[in-house]
Amino acid sequence: MARAGVGVDILEISRMERAATRHPSFLSRVFTEEERAYCESCARPLEHYAARFAAREAVLKALGTGFSEGIGIKDVSVGKDQRGRPVAILAGRAAEVASERGIQEVALSLSRTHEVAVANAVAMTPDVRPRRDEGNDAQREMQASFREARSVIDELERLQDGIMDTLDGEGDAEEPETGELPLAESMGE
Structure with missing residues (x-):
């Protein structure tokens, strides 16, 4: 079955600063050595x-x-390919879930x-992944x-611009309720 999943996330740098300051082991618990x-x-x-x-x-x-189905915080990390571009590295349960879903x-x-x-x-199965064929x-x-992939990226960039415009316009306004926990709480702190 062809499948492409899309995910977008935004994080305020100040939240990362607070988490790293309040909990000295935070960075080593969350991020890989690399x-x-x-x-x-x-x-x-x-x-x-x-x-x-x-x-x-x-x-x-x-x-x-999300962080369910037994997926741990280090089951997804970010590496670099030979050109220096970021790549998603899946390990443990995240890799198993991706494999089960044909991603x-x-x-x-x-x-x-x-x-x-x-x-x-963008998570892609072989049916939606760009192919290199002859002829x-x-x-x-x-x-x-x-x-088609460019149109997905363009749409994500439009969404991102809208998010940024919203954040720029909010100033000191209260954050909307999203049901998400603050960073430290979402990390089990």
């Missing part, structure tokens, strides 16, 4: 930590699970400002597939 090494090598590590936390949430939304790849995009980090994830027909199909 993620910590990468983030700590950056000029503003907490922005990168926040992007990676948002990526976890976005990937799990794309898988359709072959999770495409990942991360963005951040000094205030927020945003992650977009002109295959080339046209691939181009069409990439156009």
Whole structure:
């Protein structure tokens, strides 16, 4: 069955700063050694930590699970491919769920400002994944597939812009109730 799941998450950098300050073991409990090494090598590590936390949430939304079905906090992490682009790394129960659902790849995009980090994830089965085939027909199909993927990314960017516009316009307004726990509480703190 063809399936593509989409997940988006946004996280305020200040929430990551508060969690890291209040709970000294937070970063080592939540992030892999590779993620910590990468983030700590950056000029503003907490922005990168926040992007990676948002990526976890976005990937799990794309898988359709959230942190349920036995998925642990380190079952999703962010690595880099040979070109330096972020990639979702699934381990443990997250990898099992992806396999059970026929998900072959999770495409990942991360963005951040000094205030927020945003992650977009698209989980794809082989039927919806862009293919490389031989011949002109295959080339046209691939181009069409990439156009479709680009339209998904464009829509995610439009949603992200709307979220950013909403956040910019809120100022000190109260946050809407979403049913989500504050970061530290969602981590079992």
